[in-house]
Amino acid sequence: MNAIAALSPYASVLGKSNIERHTLSVLVDNEPGVLARVVGLFSGRGYNIESLTVAEVAHGEHLSRITIVTTGTPEVIEQISHQLERIVPIHKVTDLSMQDRVIERELAMIKVHGTGEHRSEALRLSEAFRAKVIDATIESFIFELTGSSAKIDDFVELMRPIGLVEVSRTGVAAITRGAKGM
Amino acid sequence: MSKQMTGAEMIVEALKDQGVDTVFGYPGGAVLPIYDALFQQNAVGHVLVRHEQGAAHAAEGYARSTGKVGVLLVTSGPGATNAITGLTDALLDSIPLVCLTGQVPTHLIGSDAFQECDTVGITRHCTKHNYLVRSIEDLPRILHEAFYVARSGRPGPVVVDLPKDVQFASGLYQGPLNIQHKTYQPRLKGDAERIREAVAMMAKAKRPVIYSGGGVINSGPQASKLLRDLVALTGFPITSTLMGLGAYPASGDNWLGMLGMHGTYEANHTMHDCDLMIAVGARFDDRITGRLDAFSPGSKKIHIDIDPSSINKNVKVDLAIVGDCAHVLEDMIGVWRAEGCKADEAALGAWWKQIDHWRARKSLAYRASKTTIKPQYAVQRLYELTKDRDTYITTEVGQHQMWAAQHYHFEEPNRWMTSGGLGTMGYGLPAAIGTQMAHPKSLVIDIAGEASILMNMQEMSTAVQYRLPVKIFILNNEYMGMVRQWQELLHGGRYSESYSAALPDFVKLAEAYGGKGIRCSDPADLDRAILEMIDYPGPVIFDCVVSKEENCFPMIPSGKAHNEMILAELSDDAGVEIGSIIDEKGKMLV
Numbered sequence: 194m195n196a197i198a199a200l201s202p203y204a205s206v207l208g209k210s211n212i213e214r215h216t217l218s219v220l221v222d223n224e225p226g227v228l229a230r231v232v233g234l235f236s237g238r239g240y241n242i243e244s245l246t247v248a249e250v251a252h253g254e255h256l257s258r259i260t261i262v263t264t265g266t267p268e269v270i271e272q273i274s275h276q277l278e279r280i281v282p283i284h285k286v287t288d289l290s291m292q293d294r295v296i297e298r299e300l301a302m303i304k305v306h307g308t309g310e311h312r313s314e315a316l317r318l319s320e321a322f323r324a325k326v327i328d329a330t331i332e333s334f335i336f337e338l339t340g341s342s343a344k345i346d347d348f349v350e351l352m353r354p355i356g357l358v359e360v361s362r363t364g365v366a367a368i369t370r371g372a373k374g375m
Numbered sequence: 376m377s378k379q380m381t382g383a384e385m386i387v388e389a390l391k392d393q394g395v396d397t398v399f400g401y402p403g404g405a406v407l408p409i410y411d412a413l414f415q416q417n418a419v420g421h422v423l424v425r426h427e428q429g430a431a432h433a434a435e436g437y438a439r440s441t442g443k444v445g446v447l448l449v450t451s452g453p454g455a456t457n458a459i460t461g462l463t464d465a466l467l468d469s470i471p472l473v474c475l476t477g478q479v480p481t482h483l484i485g486s487d488a489f490q491e492c493d494t495v496g497i498t499r500h501c502t503k504h505n506y507l508v509r510s511i512e513d514l515p516r517i518l519h520e521a522f523y524v525a526r527s528g529r530p531g532p533v534v535v536d537l538p539k540d541v542q543f544a545s546g547l548y549q550g551p552l553n554i555q556h557k558t559y560q561p562r563l564k565g566d567a568e569r570i571r572e573a574v575a576m577m578a579k580a581k582r583p584v585i586y587s588g589g590g591v592i593n594s595g596p597q598a599s600k601l602l603r604d605l606v607a608l609t610g611f612p613i614t615s616t617l618m619g620l621g622a623y624p625a626s627g628d629n630w631l632g633m634l635g636m637h638g639t640y641e642a643n644h645t646m647h648d649c650d651l652m653i654a655v656g657a658r659f660d661d662r663i664t665g666r667l668d669a670f671s672p673g674s675k676k677i678h679i680d681i682d683p684s685s686i687n688k689n690v691k692v693d694l695a696i697v698g699d700c701a702h703v704l705e706d707m708i709g710v711w712r713a714e715g716c717k718a719d720e721a722a723l724g725a726w727w728k729q730i731d732h733w734r735a736r737k738s739l740a741y742r743a744s745k746t747t748i749k750p751q752y753a754v755q756r757l758y759e760l761t762k763d764r765d766t767y768i769t770t771e772v773g774q775h776q777m778w779a780a781q782h783y784h785f786e787e788p789n790r791w792m793t794s795g796g797l798g799t800m801g802y803g804l805p806a807a808i809g810t811q812m813a814h815p816k817s818l819v820i821d822i823a824g825e826a827s828i829l830m831n832m833q834e835m836s837t838a839v840q841y842r843l844p845v846k847i848f849i850l851n852n853e854y855m856g857m858v859r860q861w862q863e864l865l866h867g868g869r870y871s872e873s874y875s876a877a878l879p880d881f882v883k884l885a886e887a888y889g890g891k892g893i894r895c896s897d898p899a900d901l902d903r904a905i906l907e908m909i910d911y912p913g914p915v916i917f918d919c920v921v922s923k924e925e926n927c928f929p930m931i932p933s934g935k936a937h938n939e940m941i942l943a944e945l946s947d948d949a950g951v952e953i954g955s956i957i958d959e960k961g962k963m964l965v
Binding site: 222229230233268271276278279280282284 | 495496499500503504507509524529557558559682683684686687688691
């Protein structure tokens with residue numbers, strides 16, 4: 194994953210020590226190929242993508258919002274924002290992590306297999322995490338859980354010894370608090 | 376102004392409306408309707424190249440020498456893929472191009488049809504922007520948008536992929552007037568507060584230098600004029616990148632010569648020791664900076680660039696001004712005058728004294744010869760014999776390119792067409808063709824190497840067909856000279872595959888194409904031969920046989936700093952093992 198590793202001697206002066214995690218919100222024209230442009234930029238320039246979500250947010254204006262969680266030094270993060278701004282159909286790039294108050298949420302569906310004590314333990318834990326049961330059989334549950342990525346990570350780790358089968362996650366969606374838009 | 380017409384007619388109409396007089400191209404199945412529309416009018420001319428890469432470089436030469444958008448027209452599949460190198464070249468050097476590619480009809484897209492390729496997918500990474508036109512309704516808007524995107528902001532290549540059914544379809548054409556781009560609005564004016572701050576830093580500077588680049592040329596002739604005004608006003612020394620040559624005249628008093636890997640000793644030392652660097656339309660490329668952590672360590676840096684992503688990309692700067700060079704320079708001069716700023720004369724005097732000391736090293740000097748033509752001498756004589764004419768120079772890539780940059784001196788912008796960022800061998804001849812098309816009466820010379828020229832030699836045929844009197848001046852050392860030089864420096868002189876074996880007889884080759892061939896190997900005969908070339912009214916291949924193992928100096932070895940240059944005199948010292956100068960880390964670099 195860590196593509197900014199010091200493959201080039203030039204990287205050494207850019208410093209690899211202070212890697213930060215940032216969430217970028219990108220408003221784009223929903224036209225063919227726009228996602229490929231964004232993803233291609235990351236792969237072509239060796240940036241990381243930890244999570245990426247995209248969906249149309251204004252049908253009339255054909256606007257989509259892409260939320261990208263990326264890691265890098267502050268210099269690399271600044272570059273990523275500016276490189277994204279060069280893409281012609283991109284309206285706006287906001288580094289939400291530079292804002293004071295940002296809300297990040299992710300949705301996960303978690304399938305757990307188990308009977309007896311395992312089954313009731315899974316249910317108890319799901320209540321503690323405020324997960325919803327969206328499917329059940331005699332020997333399985335599917336939980337729906339919304340929250341920060343860390344919360345989902347925690348829940349998934351707890352389910353692992355109980356009988357985790359599989360997880361499907363949406364990736365992070367993010368927005369700033371308060372009345373103002375991006 | 377809207378009219379009913381076919382897609383192919385719209386394309387020609389849009390070219391006219393965008394002021395295009397020449398298109399470089401090659402026909403094929405998927406662009407036949409466009410060629411048919413071209414056939415039935417006279418406003419837009421067409422130059423038939425011999426390979427689509429040639430079309431792209433010709434369009435670049437046209438664009439670079441005029442400041443207008445260059446246009447190429449190629450067919451689907453191999454037509455498009457052959458153009459890729461030229462598009463990438465234009466992207467790296469910020470050259471405005473519109474590339475029209477044919478495409479299989481929309482209902483066949485994705486079926487691996489004959490001569491189908493995913494053109495927008497392939498060109499996404501080597502264009503500023505690209506479009507696949509899916510319906511006739513979108514065509515006029517996209518065509519005009521393509522020109523707007525290509526020339527606005529930091530210029531670059533734009534591909535418009537045109538399925539054949541869209542070319543045949545009928546629709547309503549719209550002129551360029553009422554088309555406004557919704558997202559792409561680059562900033563031209565620099566931030567006033569930052570400009571004031573920059574001027575204050577300049578007025579206080581003791582050891583300033585202006586480092587200008589291709590952005591000044593791209594901004595237009597006004598930017599070059601303003602750059603000259605600023606230099607005159609401040610008395611600051613000025614150097615330039617390869618791409619920026621001509622923005623400030625080489626005969627100007629404050630000119631230090633080109634900087635960077637093969638720049639002058641004085642330019643690089645001035646950059647290294649300055650206390651204020653003003654970068655104007657330049658991007659701190661690795662050929663310029665050398666070792667980054669030793670790059671101009673004691674200076675404050677101001678960076679003027681239209682592209683925000685250029686700022687802090689390679690070198691962290693103290694003050695960034697995002698805007699078009701001409702706008703920002705104009706405002707800087709305005710503030711400098713309005714606030715009655717004066718450069719620190721005493722400090723500047725001492726600084727110039729130091730610079731003169733570096734200049735005295737005469738870093739471009741070489742050992743002259745009475746028996747063989749030295750490549751530097753050949754460029755010097757070419758310069759002396761053409762400088763008073765209306766001359767445009769293009770180059771291929773390699774040693775000859777660097778010698779041309781060092782020894783040919785440019786007084787005006789847009790006179791120097793070279794492949795800087797991508798370093799594309801084979802650029803020079805098609806670029807010369809494009810330049811000659813734009814300037815039919817001028818003298819256009821491609822300073823070439825014998826290896827590079829063979830990469831697009833077929834375009835000689837184009838030159839002959841259109842009676843374009845381009846002059847191909849080959850510095851023939853029978854080596855891929857720069858590769859050979861690096862093998863000498865880095866790989867113990869093991870010249871792996873860098874010898875130009877089985878070369879054609881360039882004189883006969885010229886004649887075979889229907890041009891004129893001249894060979895010269897005697898320094899005493901060189902002037903006469905060059906004049907013969909200039910006076911010949913058609914295309915000429917000049918085979919200038921030069922000394923074989925000349926190295927291009929001065930040079931910042933890989934992984935070294937500006938003040939660690941190798942000079943030619945050092946390389947002549949018997950005791951110095953040049954190969955030992957570059958360390959292991961440096962060998963990793965290109």
